[in-house]
Amino acid sequence: MKKGLNFIVLNVAVLLFTGISFKSFSQTPCSAESHAVFAKSVNQAPVVLNRLGTMPQFGEMPEHTAKGAYNHLKTVHKKNIRNSRPEIDSYLRALGYSGFLDPAFNASQITPEILAKGRIGWMGAYAKGHQYKWSVLGRDFETFRIASKDGSCYAYIMKRCGNAFYDPSPRDAAEAAALALKSKPKTTCVTQTINFTGNGKIQAADVLNTTENLPVVASYNGTNLCLGDFTVPVRLTYEMTASGEVNYAKTLQLCDYGNGVPAPSTISLPLNINYNLASSDVAIGEDGKMMMIVNKKQYNALKKVYKVCPTNVAAAPQNKLSTANKVTTASEASPVTLGTAENGANCVKQTLNISGNAVTEDISSKSSTKEVTIIGMYKKVGKLQKGETANKYICLGSYNVPAKSSLQYLLKGNSTMSHIIEVCDNGNVNPNESLTAAMKLTNNVTKQETMIGDYGKIYKTLTKSEYKKLGKIFKRCCSDGSSKSKCY
Numbered sequence: 001m002k003k004g005l006n007f008i009v010l011n012v013a014v015l016l017f018t019g020i021s022f023k024s025f026s027q028t029p030c031s032a033e034s035h036a037v038f039a040k041s042v043n044q045a046p047v048v049l050n051r052l053g054t055m056p057q058f059g060e061m062p063e064h065t066a067k068g069a070y071n072h073l074k075t076v077h078k079k080n081i082r083n084s085r086p087e088i089d090s091y092l093r094a095l096g097y098s099g100f101l102d103p104a105f106n107a108s109q110i111t112p113e114i115l116a117k118g119r120i121g122w123m124g125a126y127a128k129g130h131q132y133k134w135s136v137l138g139r140d141f142e143t144f145r146i147a148s149k150d151g152s153c154y155a156y157i158m159k160r161c162g163n164a165f166y167d168p169s170p171r172d173a174a175e176a177a178a179l180a181l182k183s184k185p186k187t188t189c190v191t192q193t194i195n196f197t198g199n200g201k202i203q204a205a206d207v208l209n210t211t212e213n214l215p216v217v218a219s220y221n222g223t224n225l226c227l228g229d230f231t232v233p234v235r236l237t238y239e240m241t242a243s244g245e246v247n248y249a250k251t252l253q254l255c256d257y258g259n260g261v262p263a264p265s266t267i268s269l270p271l272n273i274n275y276n277l278a279s280s281d282v283a284i285g286e287d288g289k290m291m292m293i294v295n296k297k298q299y300n301a302l303k304k305v306y307k308v309c310p311t312n313v314a315a316a317p318q319n320k321l322s323t324a325n326k327v328t329t330a331s332e333a334s335p336v337t338l339g340t341a342e343n344g345a346n347c348v349k350q351t352l353n354i355s356g357n358a359v360t361e362d363i364s365s366k367s368s369t370k371e372v373t374i375i376g377m378y379k380k381v382g383k384l385q386k387g388e389t390a391n392k393y394i395c396l397g398s399y400n401v402p403a404k405s406s407l408q409y410l411l412k413g414n415s416t417m418s419h420i421i422e423v424c425d426n427g428n429v430n431p432n433e434s435l436t437a438a439m440k441l442t443n444n445v446t447k448q449e450t451m452i453g454d455y456g457k458i459y460k461t462l463t464k465s466e467y468k469k470l471g472k473i474f475k476r477c478c479s480d481g482s483s484k485s486k487c488y
Contacts, residue, residue, distance in 0.1 A: 058162030096149030198269030
């Protein structure tokens with residue numbers, strides 16, 4: 001029974017097409033090397049079988065339907081009843097499957113039939129394992145025909161006992177062609193939605209240094225003293241985050257060759273975000289000036305040093321801050337089109353070229369109030385006393401100075417990828433389809449701070465005379481504005 005079979009059907013289609021026909025021919029051999037039931041005919045008297053079920057192999061099938069047979073074998077295989085799992089797997093391997101769990105083996109490969117009295121072949125039995133005897137059917141029996149994976153061969157499992165049966169005798173050519181056509185898995189079209197999605201995020205930070213012209217005015221009771229114009233350093237520090245999201249959903253008809261199609265999936269899209277600061281502006285002061293609101297004593301002391309401001313003095317020039325004007329240009333998804341295809345349609349490979357782009361132009365404006373200390377400086381010349389320092393400082397007070405800053409920036413997001421997929425051909429499939437994915441950009445300026453002067457201090461150079469006059473009212477201090485005796 002382990003010998004190979006000498007059957008031929010490989011050229012049936014060619015022979016039929018060219019007009020050459022045979023009344024009958026042997027099956028393309030199932031693999032006797034994989035299972036003993038697929039042995040060739042022997043020249044000996046067969047055992048006559050008038051009754052089945054005395055030595056059941058895989059057990060009686062409850063229904064004479066393909067689904068009932070499949071479910072019964074599934075249970076026997078899963079529970080390994082009577083150690084049948086290896087036997088079922090080897091039986092199906094001989095038919096070209098990888099075993100019972102091969103996705104290609106399902107109820108569609110099973111056909112309920114009636115085997116007529118007189119059919120001769122190898123019948124299995126659960127006796128001393130699984131043995132097969134050369135037998136002849138003494139009457140008609142219900143059975144299930146099991147087609148091989150390629151449709152070129154078939155065997156049976158009897159309903160009454162679940163015993164495997166194989167008839168190696170030649171069969172009619174038309175029957176063989178019909179079996180091959182029926183057993184060949186049809187291509188079906190399964191509607192499925194594929195989601196393409198991507199996310200990206202960037203962080204940006206910088207410190208921008210510039211200088212501003214700042215007139216300083218001391219004011220008391222409506223009268224102003226001009227202390228002069230100062231070129232002060234101004235520092236703008238900012239931090240921001242930007243994120244993007246791109247999405248596209250495509251509904252397709254995928255090809256199912258009988259093994260099913262993959263479950264709906266989400267495919268990651270790459271997303272790149274670029275950031276560019278187009279410009280920055282800073283404006284400080286009240287109407288372009290720093291106002292020192294002083295009391296009468298301070299005013300009188302300052303008046304001895306500085307002159308009253310002219311009444312026609314023009315306001316200092318200001319940097320104009322741009323009005324925030326957010327402009328967002330984002331891609332919109334291409335419309336989804338879904339074709340229809342009939343069962344058995346051809347399948348073609350399609351390349352989906354997906355791209356998405358978005359641009360955000362925005363201005364971030366912020367107003368704040370900063371405390372600025374005016375420090376008068378005098379450098380003593382000549383002989384110094386022991387422990388005395390040459391540099392002398394007077395704090396002329398700390399005052400609130402308004403500051404406005406703006407950042408004009410540009411965000412760009414882009415995403416591109418190609419995805420190859422096999423789809424049903426409805427006659428309108430574009431082999432290279434370009435799709436536009438919807439993209440959205442969001443951004444947030446988490447920090448935007450302005451610093452005026454040298455860490456909040458402006459220094460005014462004084463003469464010896466000015467230093468003495470102002471020192472009668474204003475307190476001496478250190479260079480950093482603090483009051484420590486060792487500084488003076």
